Amino acid sequence: MFEALETGKSIKGSDFAKLRDALRPRLIQAQLALARANYSVIMVIAGFDGAGKGALVHRINEWMDPRRIDTNAFWQHSDEEQSRPRYWRYWRHMPPKGQIGIMMGSWYQACGYDGISESLSSEELALELQEIEAFERMLTDDGTLLIKVWLHVSRDRQNMQLREEAPLKMQNPRVPADPDAWWDKYPEALEVSAQLITATDSSHSPWHLVEANNPNYRDITVAQIIVDAMTGHAARLAADTPPEQPALVDHRKGQPTVLDNVDLSQALDRDEYKIKLRKHQDKLQDLAWDLNAQQRSVIAVFEGWDAAGKGSAIRRVTQAIDPRLYKLVQYAAPSDEERAQHYLWRFWRNLQRDGRSTLFDRSWYGRVLVERVEGFARQDEWKRAYNEINMFEKQLVDHGNIVVKFWIHISPDEQLARFKARENEPHKHYKITDEDWRNREKWEDYALAVEDMVAHTSTHHAPWTLVAGNNKLWARIDILKTLCSAIKKELKG
């Protein structure tokens, strides 16, 4: 692979100036077009130490308008980063639509170093690369233009660079500080790099392999790659008609759904309820402290029909937990910063640190529920969301989070009764809106969306619990019980 990148390509000074002067206005033009576009650009600048990544990034910032470029170096990870799922550190630095994010030491760096040092086996590395591939696909599916550049330098050149470079007083701890160590590691580095490139050289985000021994050649080549990628992406999007959305014919209409399996007659009387509430809240209180002591977190998702009793059930949970140990986040319309990002971004941004749980009152499942039914997301968007969501929850679980998901189910009659009651109670009146009445008319569509959601996303590591909600007392205890047992199963000792 790399022999094709050690050919001696170079550009001399006078040609360089000419080429640069031709490219700069085109870079700026591409960037101006991007500013008005509905997608972001992510540049991954990868390659060996000593390949000139820093110098190249300087160049890009020099030739383009740095106002709309955010350069991120993932390097010394803070405890806030380490105490959250691995991709959190990248999500928090995602460029918004219309802007460019440069990623140095991106998601490739850690696994690359770990591959070279053999702290990851070849199989483990392959799995990580698969995860990267899926992550990048999710971004590009969302319209993001991913420009991945691999800078290659020869063994001699790298050695020279590392010796020449201004004293690197602080190094990434995974990088051997000594140029000689790099010299020795070079063959392994080549091998791991080849694995890394081939595993992630996909149609949606191909690698651009660049011979980087000569800085002039490197900079001109990458600038040309950027111009071509950005103008090509813009042209493709302009030409693309949005995919045809065939009206879905759903033969399940009128058939029972998974929700009909929920026994809505289950109920508790108030005396039983009081005893059980006390018991389970006490248990949850202790478990929340145990979680903190073991630095584990619960990610709890609360979904359900309007007026299903989500709010009051959540309150029975939060009553039990010290406010220092959880964050409750509720989702309504996204802000403009959120709209300028992938739909999962606004959930990632609220994940709490290890030892502190996050309760989501409505969640990423909006994508396959309200956004699907109301047509806010296209068919291709919500259909691929099942996979994106499973991947997201897998990352949470892999990090050590305990994912618990509740759908609170009630019957249409029960909902009607509650709507009417709310309209009559002065301090609950605000809870009922025209939208609630409109949603009610689409009951069957929502029920089928719930069924699909359960079918696709009730996984071993992040199962759904369908809660019988006609009796609120039953529902609250069921939720507390399920939470406690999910936590208990995961805690040590």
Added chain:
Amino acid sequence: MFEALETGKSIKGSDFAKLRDALRPRLIQAQLALARANYSVIMVIAGFDGAGKGALVHRINEWMDPRRIDTNAFWQHSDEEQSRPRYWRYWRHMPPKGQIGIMMGSWYQACGYDGISESLSSEELALELQEIEAFERMLTDDGTLLIKVWLHVSRDRQNMQLREEAPLKMQNPRVPADPDAWWDKYPEALEVSAQLITATDSSHSPWHLVEANNPNYRDITVAQIIVDAMTGHAARLAADTPPEQPALVDHRKGQPTVLDNVDLSQALDRDEYKIKLRKHQDKLQDLAWDLNAQQRSVIAVFEGWDAAGKGSAIRRVTQAIDPRLYKLVQYAAPSDEERAQHYLWRFWRNLQRDGRSTLFDRSWYGRVLVERVEGFARQDEWKRAYNEINMFEKQLVDHGNIVVKFWIHISPDEQLARFKARENEPHKHYKITDEDWRNREKWEDYALAVEDMVAHTSTHHAPWTLVAGNNKLWARIDILKTLCSAIKKELKG
């Protein structure tokens, strides 16, 4: 003081239910009104451990709509928090306009504990309280409603509570875990609390002192405080006509300004420039690593006339610094999340960790420059901004940041020449807009705003440097030199 809070006030169960049912709709109403209002509410819930702060916060969340309440517990500070100026941890959790933020263990907690343990002297505590007072004034000046509640419990009651409470498996390390230790500390705690309350019991954010031995009385009393404060604030704002803005007559017009003291004839030829550029960039490169080794950060502010060469000067700085060691942030129109916050919020949010510098291309000085001249800020707003800004920069410096501020000055003729040149260069054309031409017409207003800015905010710890910018080469070297010497002066060894 506290003897007035040990009187035996209490509410029995049946009265409690009646009072609660009367208060809940009013709480909800106040919250609904807030959702449409242009300010935020911050509730500070303070008092001794064992006073029932947690239980009260549960109550507030139960009686109000938790969707628009964000409960924050400042407790275990992450390294990201510790490696930034102290107030950063609060700024990052400020509620947006229309919402309520509850602060537990707020800015009062650390200094309270430190006062009790005597790790702060009485004078040091007084200074911290003065800083708190100024911080709160800044928030309330911005329209924020600050509701500060102090829960008082007697020594016996506290002791009982601490013994009874569910096992606190994890404690704030500053809090004695043992109830007996609290018993012993109680008199000192009273004394420090009294100092804390009196020093910060201001007209703009008074303390509400609540006898908290009886939970029913505590909760009803606080609910009433919240209703009164929220409805009162809304009524006051509705009645207030915005302060009369007398047209300012500025007798300085036609007089020389501080900018006329800048010798614009200073210049470098290209050969000299090249040598000096290399020299100072090399020095800066090393200094940036030294800063990182000593975990110090530069906060550099770049302001100047349109076309003064800000961008190209910044690039000469960033070229010298490893991209892992700085973040360049540029400011244009605020996002809606930013507009829903105090104007300083969007600068606080971008502060980098210790060891990483932040370069601000335009800054908080917009408040006293463009916002003043264009009338985006009222007179009272921009006039008090000098003090707010000095306070902000003082916090940066107190934390160990090195604050360096540049105004790049050019003559009107030089600006005109550059505007014309930009219009003729294809890859610079985008840099010039109608707004630039309009701003030019207000040259004198801007010059006087700059003069006032320098007069008010060129402090010993954060001085302004006025850079002669007619010769770009001179300006770049002057900036690099100033930066290097400011860093050098601060570094150890």
